[in-house]
Amino acid sequence: MFKGLQGALSSLGHRVIEGIWRIGAGARLFSYICFYLPEIFKRPRLIVREIFSTGVLSLLIIIVSAFFVGMVLGLQGYNTLQKYGSSESIGVLVALSLVRELGPVVTALLFAGRAGTAITAEIGLMKATEQLSAMEMMAVSPVARVIAPRFWAGVISMPILAALFSMVGVLGGYFVAVPIVGVDSGAFWSQMQASVDFRDDIVNGVMKSLVFGVVCTMIALFEGYDAPPTAEGVSRATTRTVVNSSLAVLGLDFILTALMIGA
Amino acid sequence: MSDNIVEIDNLSFGYKGRLLHKGINMVFPRGKVVAIMGGSGSGKTTLLRLIGGQLNPNVGEVRVDGDVVHKQSLDGLYQLRRKMGMLFQFGALFTDLSVYENVAFPIREHTDLPESMVRDFVMLKLNAVGLRGARNLMPTELSGGMARRVALARAVALDPQIIMYDEPFAGLDPISMGVVCNLIRSLNDALGATSIVVTHDVHETFTFVDYVYFVSGGVVVAEGTPEELTNSDKPFVHQFVHGEADGPVPFHYPAPDYKREVLRGHDV
Amino acid sequence: MERTTIDLWVGVFLALGLAAIFGLALKVGNLTSSNxxxxxxxxxxxxxxxxxxxxxxxxxxxxxxxxxxxxxxxxxxxxxxxxxxxxxxxxxxxxxxxxxxxxxxxxxxxxxxxxxxxxxxxxxxxxxxxxxxxxxxxxxxxxxxxxxxxxxxxxxxxxxxx
Incomplete structure (x- = not known):
């Protein structure tokens, strides 16, 4: 009994220490990335390539999910709002929920699953097959050549994907509200425009997705860079990327929302 | 300027208190091909990483061209590594780049040559390893031996003074093995470089190296030219060179008495 | 510098992103009326x-x-x-x-x-x-x-x- 408790406590302690250690190591990696910032401007081509694999290849999943999310919001919103005789407000509901919350958050979750795992697996395998070591031995810093371009590509891609998600989602809501349930098109847009504020809603949404971009990409990169160079290690790291990114996104979303509403 | 390009001086290294190397001394004269041999797990690859500055020794030092490796700043270390080329055990080619781009990689990273000159260099190196025709293939389309040769072309792309080979023969068929042996010797002589070969393939290695170090239990147990070692009557060298199963290097991992362990739980 | 298909796609991606942000600002938001x-x-x-x-x-x-x-x-x-x-x-x-x-x-x-x-x-x-x-x-x-x-x-x- 006592022994079991002791074991549980000591494993808890180990996990806490491990967690703190990893946060510190992640911060160090981040500082290296910032240190190599000038290198990146010398070779924008590297970032372009990474934007292709993180951003462009995520386009399909983002657009399709956004359209469906928008349509569902439209249907559910209509169902509820028509009871109060205010089905024209459907545009407001769809736009505000997308721009403020669903756009940045769902995009970040999809990004973690689509692009984050790819980054972790790729870097983990590059490490396992000694490609990173080989680069170091060629006097080329893997952080400058491999890690940093992926980081900046992720930070650039995320707000763009989130903005696309919101826009396509609004179109999805429009598609349900106007042609299908028959809300007036003018009322749909004008009510939306009257209630969605550029600075308070749209800019804040973009800022959120920027923060999520930094966090999700950083987690994916760190898990890959830190993965034990074995098949099992890489697969565990990939799982951790999704779990940690999702937790970080949802937790940070709360903090950011509190800050933005408070401000 | 010293005659030795790499000197390892009283070097000890280990992980978490378990020492892998216990006071190793080696010298690698300029222009020679030197082999480091030893059983699996004797820390041969670690020695290469210590020379390349990817690991730092606990005691002692490694000097490359007179500079102590582990006392360099990051910039200094990168300057030193510009003098080295390393062939990794399985090639470690960049899987997202073609053969051509792999060989061009160090040239593009470290020079600002125009594309036409990069192309000439890459073709020269690929021709030296006989794979000029494979330049548009991706690394996954290559056989193990071909990948090793491409990696070799990449390692020598910038004409290094030191070329390090980590198990260059592991997993190769006899023909590829012979090809790689010849390449190591001919590239070394053509570039006027010094080669350090880490391997446990006695017969292949003895045909082309100038000098051999035997490492076991963290120390250099024997050294000499291949002829001296073949005729050596030191028990370890004899066992290793002739591939005997049991000898000074025991067949069994240290374990309790076999009879007692088998009969555990029975009354004897 | 030779152009590649990747450049084209990334260009499309960035243009789409800009269009989305503009669309949000003008069509969804009230940038036109507030500023x-x-x-x-x-x-x-x-x-x-x-x-x-x-x-x-x-x-x-x-x-x-x-x-x-x-x-x-x-x-x-x-x-x-x-x-x-x-x-x-x-x-x-x-x-x-x-x-x-x-x-x-x-x-x-x-x-x-x-x-x-x-x-x-x-x-x-x-x-x-x-x-x-x-x-x-x-x-x-x-x-x-x-x-x-x-x-x-x-x-x-x-x-x-x-």
Whole structure:
């Protein structure tokens, strides 16, 4: 009994220490990335390539999910709002929920699953097959050549994907509200425009997705860079990327929302 | 300027208190091909990483061209590594780049040559390893031996003074093995470089190296030219060179008495 | 520098992103109506602002002509001091009065301006003198109940007088 408790406590302690250690190591990696910032401007081509694999290849999943999310919001919103005789407000509901919350958050979750795992697996395998070591031995810093371009590509891609998600989602809501349930098109847009504020809603949404971009990409990169160079290690790291990114996104979303509403 | 390009001086290294190397001394004269041999797990690859500055020794030092490796700043270390080329055990080619781009990689990273000159260099190196025709293939389309040769072309792309080979023969068929042996010797002589070969393939290695170090239990147990070692009557060298199963290097991992362990739980 | 298909796709991606942000700003958001060039600032003091918030619209004849910039409590007069940004294109008389209205029964609150007859125009930094506070629902209900009670009482007394 006592022994079991002791074991549980000591494993808890180990996990806490491990967690703190990893946060510190992640911060160090981040500082290296910032240190190599000038290198990146010398070779924008590297970032372009990474934007292709993180951003462009995520386009399909983002657009399709956004359209469906928008349509569902439209249907559910209509169902509820028509009871109060205010089905024209459907545009407001769809736009505000997308721009403020669903756009940045769902995009970040999809990004973690689509692009984050790819980054972790790729870097983990590059490490396992000694490609990173080989680069170091060629006097080329893997952080400058491999890690940093992926980081900046992720930070650039995320707000763009989130903005696309919101826009396509609004179109999805429009598609349900106007042609299908028959809300007036003018009322749909004008009510939306009257209630969605550029600075308070749209800019804040973009800022959120920027923060999520930094966090999700950083987690994916760190898990890959830190993965034990074995098949099992890489697969565990990939799982951790999704779990940690999702937790970080949802937790940070709360903090950011509190800050933005408070401000 | 010293005659030795790499000197390892009283070097000890280990992980978490378990020492892998216990006071190793080696010298690698300029222009020679030197082999480091030893059983699996004797820390041969670690020695290469210590020379390349990817690991730092606990005691002692490694000097490359007179500079102590582990006392360099990051910039200094990168300057030193510009003098080295390393062939990794399985090639470690960049899987997202073609053969051509792999060989061009160090040239593009470290020079600002125009594309036409990069192309000439890459073709020269690929021709030296006989794979000029494979330049548009991706690394996954290559056989193990071909990948090793491409990696070799990449390692020598910038004409290094030191070329390090980590198990260059592991997993190769006899023909590829012979090809790689010849390449190591001919590239070394053509570039006027010094080669350090880490391997446990006695017969292949003895045909082309100038000098051999035997490492076991963290120390250099024997050294000499291949002829001296073949005729050596030191028990370890004899066992290793002739591939005997049991000898000074025991067949069994240290374990309790076999009879007692088998009969555990029975009354004897 | 030779171009590749990847460049093309990344270009498409970035253009789509820009288009989405523009679309959000112009079609979904109110960038067109809130950011109308130059503004001038006036203040107005209200006894009670009800649920008025910064960024709330300021309307005249139902047209949005400005926004509420800030609200502070004036601890000298125990009033709410509201700063309003008005569009430079619209000029108002010095005698303008400001009232706080509610859009619909439960909608957001806004400030309505009604111009006066004074020839002199409001300048930046001026104070709107005539103000009417927000209607507080609770006050209205209690007043209604009180009136109702006194009505019944007076009708009772009149009955008694008969």
């Amino acid at each position: 109308v060039g130059e503004t001038y600032t006036v203040t107005a003091a209200f006894e009670n602002i009800g649920g008025l918030k910064p960024h709330a619209p300021v309307k005249s004849a139902g047209v949005v002509i400005g926004r509420v910039d800030g609200i502070v409590f004036d601890s000298k007069d125990y009033e709410a001091k509201v700063t309003i940004k008005l569009d430079k294109r619209y000029q108002f008389s010095k005698e303008t009065s400001a009232s706080i209205f509610t859009a619909g029964l439960l909608g957001e609150q806004y400030i309505g301006l009604e111009t006066g007859y004074d020839e002199e125009k409001l300048q930046s930094g001026d104070k709107i003198k005539h103000t009417q506070s927000a209607v507080v629902l609770e006050k209205m209900i209690s007043q209604f109940l009180y009136n109702k009670a006194s009505d019944t009482k007076s009708s009772d007394t009149s009955k008694a007088a008969e």
